[in-house]
Amino acid sequence: MSASVDIRSVSKSFGDVHALDGVSLAIAPGETLALLGHNGAGKTTLFRILLGFIEPNSGEALIDGLKAGCRQARRLISYLPENVAFPKTLTGREVVAFYAQLKGAAASEANAALEQVGLGEAASRRCGTYSKGMRQRLGLAQAIVGNPRILLLDEPTSGLDPLSRNDFYQLIAGLAEQGTSVLLSSHGLSELEARASRVAILRQGHLVADGPLAMLQRDARLPIRIRVKTKPADAETLHREFGGRRINGASVEVTCEPDEKMAILAALHQRPGAIADIEVIPPSLDEVYRHYSRANPDKEARS
Amino acid sequence: MSPVMAIARTEARLGIRNSWxxxxxxxxxxFAVLLVLLGSGATGEVDASLLAVSIASLSTLSVYLIPLIALLLSFDAIAGEIDRGTLQLVLATPIxxxxxxxxxxxxxxxxLTIAIVISSGIAAILAIALDGNPGPQPLGGLAALAATSIxxxxxFIAVGYIASASVRQTGTAAALAVGIWLGAVVLYDLALLGGLLASGEGVFARTIFPWLLLLNPADAFRLYNMSATDTALVQTGLGAVSGSPLAQGAWVLASPLAWTLAAISVAVVLLGRVRP
Incomplete structure (x- = not known):
């Protein structure tokens, strides 16, 4: 199947600032791509190009084969910006019905969208009375109304508590099953909770990673930490034998490459008398993200 | 419902909810009630209906008030939506x-129409209550005043969009709107008056002045509504054009009509350049 979103070596600069530099990305129907990067990494610029608000300096952005921003392309796409303040005196239903009508859908579709994001009960209340999380969900309802084929969500989970974040990813997964392509941006990998099928990382306008989360974790080759809780008397000897660092007097933490892990565990296994507990800590998602968003750009560009 | 009507309905709804x-x-x-009551004190000796006198003073007041209200309604239209982030949402849709x-x-x-119709209606009812039956002519004059006020x-709603689409901050748009109001309804007339005083009965007063008056939609409005009551014309600087064919008839209103269309067109071009 052809790509829903096709970004071909797009570059965009504002004055001296290179917001995007030769970025290529494609999103297939039904695929969820999480776009990660610091503030200023180029995420929002990419969204604005996909909506046709700004033109790239070079390269092209296609929506289902159409030039981004043309009327037919905008029929397929829906957008949730990072910061949006809906008129406080309108009810949730009025806000969503308004955007439904702008998209050429019936105003009555608002009810279903509000139910989907869990605002069915609050639909008749003025959105000035909504909490921050409810306002974020209202923005999401506005985005999913009218059955868009492509969803562009800029930081959709900021301001959501972990429970609503979980609901959000469930909703996205449901839409993706129906063939909706989702491009969502986020500050860090940990916020994604391993829910996106693919992750792309932007750093200073460069695409430094693009692939399934498991692949990024593997390729980062980050050290694994093995934390050994020792019997009080044996901490010193274990520390001398395995290296690493002492924690709290009765623990030793050893860091190792992924392929050294088994050998170290085997060696530890030879000392059952000295060890109370062993904890193996794989690199966290945040560490993986930090690795890609901070590492030397030359090395990363080739990986 | 078409997108245009959906937007119109939402704006009207916001106007009602925000107490505009x-x-x-x-x-x-x-102001309408005050002017009718003041007029009722003054008409004792004059052979004119209370409503006719009120129309003259109401039209003078409307020249200042209506543009101000219109600009206050519209200056926020684009800049405010940029501020709140909703312009991105609206422009991301296929409209x-x-x-x-x-x-x-x-x-x-x-x-604006709701406000004008209600206030004119109340003024008419009050004038009839104070003066008995004013006859069809003054009532027609009041209807014409209301229609031309709209x-x-x-x-000025359309001009407000120009201000709103040419800057990104609401505050700047507001300052621009106040400037436009001052220029169009206060300074412009002062400048014309100065020119008139300086030139006396010269070429300026006879040929250029009427056109300059027509050029300003607020003055065209005043011209149209005052030509109904000759006394009012004589009392104002507008008397200078009363003899001119320019002051005759409804086609004076071509000026505000043309301004509305031109201002909306300019605002559309400016909005086309906005990069949300």
């Missing part, structure tokens, strides 16, 4: 940018 309708209706009604402006225009015009409002 109430506020502008109260302002217009308070064309002109549809957004036309929809907002219809909505804001509806808000047209005058349309001009």
């Amino acid at each position: 309708v109430l506020l502008s209706t109260v302002i217009l009604t308070v 064309a940018r002109w549809q957004l402006l036309v929809g907002k225009f219809l909505g804001h015009l509806a808000v 047209l005058l409002g349309a001009v």
